[in-house]
Amino acid sequence: MDLVPHSYYLCSAEQSRFMDEKTISEFGIDGFTLMEIAGTRAADFIQSQLPSGSHGVFFCGKGNNAGDALVIARLLSQQGFKITICFLSGTGDLSPDTLENLGLLQKLDEDIELLDWEDFNPSAFDFIVDGMLGTGLNSDVRAPYSDAISWINTQEVPVFALDVPTGLHADSGLILGTAVQADFTLSFGALKTGFYLNQGFDTSGEVILCELSFPNKFKKPTAALIDRSWVEAASPSPKRQKHKYDGGVLYIIAGSEGLTGAGILAAKSVWSAGLGAVVLITPKGLLEIYEKQLVQIIKKPVGDRDDVYFKEEHVEQVLDIIAEKPGKVLIGPGLGRQQETIRFTQSILRNFEGDVLIDADALFALSKMENRKRPEGSNWILTPHPGELKTLFNQEVNDDFDQLNLTKEKAREEKITLLSKGMPSIVGTETGDAYLTGYETRIFSRAGFGDVLAGKVGAYWLKYSSSELACFYGLLDGFQKAQQYFVENSGSLAPIDII
Ligand SMILES: NC(=O)C1=CN([C@@H]2O[C@H](COP(=O)(O)OP(=O)(O)OC[C@H]3O[C@@H](n4cnc5c(N)ncnc54)[C@H](O)[C@@H]3O)[C@@H](O)[C@H]2O)[C@@H](O)CC1
Ligand SMILES: Nc1ncnc2c1ncn2[C@@H]1O[C@H](COP(=O)(O)OP(=O)(O)O)[C@@H](O)[C@H]1O
């Protein structure tokens, strides 16, 4: 994960605590100072969003999350904001740094309104700050916290959640009972994985990172966010091609009767990513369809005129074709699940000593293979959707957190690159790192987007010679085109719109 700027790291609650403790005990910046920095950054942000004089209600628990809220309240009160503080567990049991900050707040502003939840009088506030629970959440949210959350979630003013929306699990993004629906989450020290998994994406609102003074050596993230800014900075400049074959060929093994659309989408997608040479290998019976649809792309038919899907008897011909020029193979879109096609696919995977991107029906064939050992010298990228991921590894995947863990584990164990699709899509690498898309991917959950993605990943694999960069660019490319589409058009997105 060396190439990723720390601001894209995604951490767990445990990793946040680790950084906090090490910075205090080994490095020598105390917790009170860290709280002051967190609160200062958060107050700056809130101030950038609201006019002075705005009235905010600050909901505080008893841990350090409440301490952050009290720092913000003090700083904003000095800037002319009106402040009401509401304690959910009273003030008798506050953590030491939080208690100290309560003292500072009162020292500056004796008239500040301090209430307990029982005395809270809902009136017109301009904004809400959630300092109830942060990374210390350890079970379903209890009353009166849950009551406060219900009230907050009916309000129409901006809600600023500190570190994590109360009730959202920082690691898994699962809601423990109930959770604050935030407009902004001001995350301290590092982003949390839970903002992007399960319900996290819809609960956290816009996520703002408030950096703390943690030395880099204490940063040990679970994953990182994929973002074009650092992906481009981390990329070698692609080789300039003199001849169309210089960059290598992407051989696509796809399609069967009734499923030629998948092959067409994948081939068009590869072509539009700018690759010089694309060869679509097809059973001869489907050649005519492709000739009409894919003008720029070279087609290599195998078998007889009445073959409309791949069979074992095509293996040698196909292996000869893919050995003709250096390149990589994309196998899977629309192959179908005929027994003969499954045997064909397994035989290609067993025998081709080169780089293969395995998608769709080829993943099904792979999951039915007894011995999944890769031929010496070959690299594999697998692009399963959640159903394919389960079948492939014969494991239950109950939620996104499971999916993240399984993707990381299997990519490392099997020394492959695993692009596990979903919301979010997750890339696991053979070194055991993981990367997540931090954007809306549900717009891509219609038939055909997988084929387009596979084509893009294949094309970028040849362009950058890195399976990881291939996945990042493939995902980002689709996202960028989708954004452009929504700016220029209305209505729902179709796969052809992002080719
Ligand atoms: N890097 C860091 O870790 C830093 C952390 N800071 C803040 O400190 C927070 C963590 O502080 P704490 O560890 O004190 O934890 P919290 O402030 O999240 O609260 C823990 C308290 O909540 C109670 N609690 C836990 N689950 C509950 C539930 N389901 N219902 C009701 N009460 C529950 C616990 O009994 C405990 O007393 C972070 O989220 C962040 O806001 C900042 O002050 C700056 C530095
Ligand atoms: N650009 C993208 N960024 C993130 N995820 C993507 C992107 N394109 C596709 N996906 C993921 O791939 C899924 C579609 O793949 P899949 O279910 O295999 O579809 P298909 O029916 O085309 O085979 C989407 O639901 C989404 O999770």
Ligand SMILES: [K+]
């Ligand atoms: K919170």
